[in-house]
Amino acid sequence: MLAPxxxxxxxxxxxLKQKPSWFLDRNPNGAxxxxxxxxxVLYESLVCADYLDExxxxxxxxxxxPYRRARDRIIVELFSKVMGPFYKTTYGKDVPKDAIKEFHDALDPVEKALAERGTPFFGGSSVQMVDLMIWPLTERFDAMAQLVKEARVTADRYPKxxxxxxxMGKVPAVQKCRWDTPTHVHFIETSKAGKPDYDFGL
Ligand SMILES: N[C@@H](CCC(=O)N[C@@H](CS)C(=O)NCC(=O)O)C(=O)O
Known part of the structure; x- marks a missing residue:
């Protein structure tokens, strides 16, 4: 949201393993x-994004x-269901049996929503907030697939x-902010080892 x-x-x-008190003072939820x-001071991604856009x-x-804006929110909400299974699959020491199935079950409706829109972006012909809200987790899908190959997001199941x-990879703001797959894999591996490298990228 800041870059575009x-x-x-x-x-x-x-x-996030040793949250400073000044951080918790700003967001008591610690996120x-x-x-x-x-x-x-604001927190919650969508709240911050709305504020910046205004x-x-x-x-x-x-x-x-307003209707289109509300429908976009439904897509963000739909995508948020992918998050739990993603974390279980990617960060779990042993991948729980159901997590990969849950991941795909949650992503199928997102594919359907994009197919129904019939546009290159969820937001239409160009990138919109709905796309930017979905991107940061998606950016880590290749890293997840590298660690758990059954979780691969393939074109035959997810053509759209x-x-x-x-x-999204061609959007200048995304190119400016994105982390590459080796960086994500590094972060995931350090997290799994109990010592997340929160300094990465600095
Ligand atoms: N609903 C919140 C979720 C934020 C969230 O869960 N952030 C994670 C990192 S992606 C976090 O800070 N977790 C706190 C922790 O790990 O203790 C939002 O959209 O801002």
Whole structure:
């Protein structure tokens, strides 16, 4: 959200194993991301994204039509069901039997939603907030597949979604912010070993 709108910012990584008190003061839930601007503090990705889109109206990333905006939210909600199985599959010491099936069961409706839209991006002909909300987890799918090959997201099961991944890879803001697969694998492996490398990228 910051990159496509060219919003000047500083990123602060947080050690989520040893959360600093100043971090917990800002978000009592103890989760990233947090957005801080002067004396204003926000958390929850969608809340931060909405705020940024409203306060920085250049390159608007949400549709003006309320119904369409609501439908986009449903897609983000649908995709959020992928998160639990993703973490179980990728970060589990032994991959629970059902986790991979649950992962694919959760991703199937996302493929269907994109097929129904019939556009290169969930948001239409160009990248929108709905796409940016789905991207950060998707960016780690190759790393997951490297660790657990049954979890691969293939073009035969997900023709639209894999094409979307390709399209997202061409978006300048995504290219600017993305981490490559070896970096994700490194982070996952250090997490599994109980010592997540929260300094990566610094
Ligand atoms: N609903 C929250 C979820 C945020 C969240 O779960 N963040 C994770 C990292 S991706 C986190 O900070 N977890 C806290 C922890 O690991 O203790 C949002 O969308 O911002």
């Amino acid at each position: 709108k060219n919003i000047e910012h500083e990123t602060v990584n947080i050690d 990233v991301p947090i957005l801080e601007q002067d004396d204003k 306060v920085y109206p250049n390159n608007k990333l949400t549709p003006s039509d 979604f894999t094409k979307w991944i390709e399209n």
